[in-house]
Amino acid sequence: MKITCPYCGERDHREFTYRGDATAIRPSIDNTSLDDHQAFVYDRKNTAGTHRELWNHTSGCRTHVVVVRDTVSHEIFSCEPVGPFAKQLARNVAKLKGAGA
């Protein structure tokens, strides 16, 4: 499985660390419901098919990315940068595509 890092280009998935379900939304700090927090921490759909997930390029530029991946076939449909440098990285993605990396 290869993931195209928005900074480094296409790399083996072993350079990345899986950081969890990107669809899980942390409850508001004002939300005191234990059930809501329990659901955020533990409850996952375990989707068989297309899934949005967070990965970190730990052995590379250490950028967080949202990967849309088929959990059955491992086909990767997209890989987008997230976080404070996302806009800067999005510009780099266009250059990487232009360079064929």
Place this chain on the structure above:
Amino acid sequence: MAEIPDRISPLDGLFEPGDFGAVTNSPGVEYSQRLCGALVQVQAWPGTTGKVEAVLKQVLGLPVPKARLAHMKDETILMSTGPGRWLVDDEMEGLEEKLRKALPSDLGALTGLTHARVVISVSGEKAEWVLSSGIAMDFHVNAFPGGGVQLGHHHEIGVTIHRLGANHFELYAFTSLAHGLWHWLTHAGAEVGYRVT
């Protein structure tokens, strides 16, 4: 600031000069090591990238490289290693203090890595072949041209690779893991013959 202790290579005692492996007329690859006079990581905060670039340009007298590239001047190398992040390698000591004076902490963070990395030079006709055998990245010159910088790993040993030319690379390896990387390089180079200088 406390006095900085003498630099000691983690490869001292292992780095034995000579020819090894399948050397016939000339070795396929040559290895050497060096310690940086100063190695500093610079990280801009979100929104301060432009200002940090201006400081680097002023202090180092080098244009700031774009993503995955390095610029060199005399004995200074400025490498782009991530979004808003650079690695500065200088043969002269004192670079960290110079940068700290020029770069206030509200613009970015400086991390001194002088004692945390050793640089292993890999050169020769088979250099690309040797590195490709253990580091999963595209070493073709179209994807990784001379003057390029890539970060990757060999079996969990993180390494920053600066390509100086078609057949010349410098690997910035963690000192604590340099033994493992060196062990692999000797095995990978044995098939084509390697020279340690």
